[in-house]
Amino acid sequence: MSPLDHAESEDLLRAAGLRSTAPRRSVLQALEDHPHETAAGLGDLLRAAGHHLSRQSLYNVLEDLTGAGVLRSIQPAGSAPRYETTVDDNHHHIVCRGCGSVQDVPCAVGSAACLTPASTPGFPVVEHADITWWGLCTTCAAAPGSDHDTAAHPRRNA
Structure with a gap:
């Protein structure tokens, strides 16, 4: 930046x-x-x-x-709140489940992930969706003995 x-x-x-x-x-x-x-x-x-x-x-x-x-x-699950200066778009985030690093993910254009709820009982105004992907960064994925078994980590299957 x-x-x-x-x-x-x-x-x-x-x-x-x-x-x-x-x-x-x-x-x-x-x-x-x-x-x-x-x-x-x-x-x-x-x-x-x-x-x-x-x-x-x-x-x-x-x-x-x-x-x-x-x-x-x-505030990704299991993390303290994190702050950023990018406030003028609807981007999302990916978090490394190894080291906890966070990166921005641009919003998809066209057919995006579930960004429009099927219903919003009691909420006539819906502003945006926060999507967080979880994975391994390049460094953690390359580390000897890195765990790629998603069955052991329920959050990875969500």
Whole structure:
């Protein structure tokens, strides 16, 4: 991803109705460089870059940015919430069941997976579907002794 410069971060925050603060810009930059990161991972990245935010400040920034639609939060099964800056499309995700890495998957065009529910009792407005695929990344699939048996992992058969 291309890094956000200071002015782009400010414009993005102001367009969302937020003040442009150093912690918010730092979080945006960290997520541009490391998409799908957890709050704990972001804290480590920010400290390594010389930005010292308390845990509470980091969570406040993530809540503000997610609430304003600047960030998207996803939570694959068994994972802490992960954050990304790609919010303007309906992409999906694939998660490595070995190392937990997450990658974006563009939405299929044409006959897509079940994106339209057959019925939505009590929900007259349906906005989008979140689809998560599970598999092994290249590194984990090549690891000696990697387990390819889906019978032992029910989530793989879902």
